[in-house]
Amino acid sequence: MIRYQFFPRSQGIIPKIKLVIDCFEKNHDKINSSEHNLSSNQVLEKLRYDLQKANYVVETGKSRDQKIQVPVLFGYNNNIDKSFNADALSEDGKIVVEVEAGRAVDNNQFLKDIFQACMMFDVDYLVIAVRNDYRGADDFMKVFIFLETLYISNRLILPLKGILLIGY
Known part of the structure; x- marks a missing residue:
């Protein structure tokens, strides 16, 4: 089953x-x-049609023109000096979606996703999707505990309005 939790838990999920x-x-x-x-690419491919129907732009491949680049730094004449890639992005640019598979916890990819979303210009929300079952381990719960600790400890304040964790 699909599991999800929005952080901070004191707020509800917005319609988008x-x-x-x-x-x-x-x-x-x-x-x-x-x-x-x-x-993760195979999962994203299966979600592509429905995400696009929901007005999300979705990565179509690994070449530069198929990726979704979200600005991070701007240079002279407002040219983009640095950007990070997203798996999907809402049409207004406020919600970034990252779909992870095996690397989510083992390689701490979810931490990189959080960092990059925090650096992206005008992004308010991050959606991180991880496997419920990876080699017998529950990646959803591992990331859940991390995010729960992050938000409860209140020692690190993120510039995002919230993070949605999805387990698939």
Whole structure:
């Protein structure tokens, strides 16, 4: 089943983020990590149509022109000096979606996703999707505990309005 939790837990989910959850729920049988061993790109491919229908721009491949670049730094004449890539981005540029698979916890990819979203210009929300089952481990709960600790400790204040964690 699809699991999700929004952080901080003192706030609810906005409608544009609910659309992302709906995309995962609609495609659960195709991406269920307990039954399928899909890469993050394969999961994203199965979600592509529904995310696009929900007005998200979705990465189509690994070449530069197929990636979604979100500005980080601007230079002379407002030219983009630095950008980070996103798997999907809401049409207004406020919500970044990152779909992870095996590297989510083992390589701390979710931490890189958080850092990059915090650096992206005008981004308010991050959606991180991780496997519920990765080699018998529960990546969703591992990231959940990390985010819960981050928000409860209040020692690091993120510039994002919130993070949605999805387990697929």
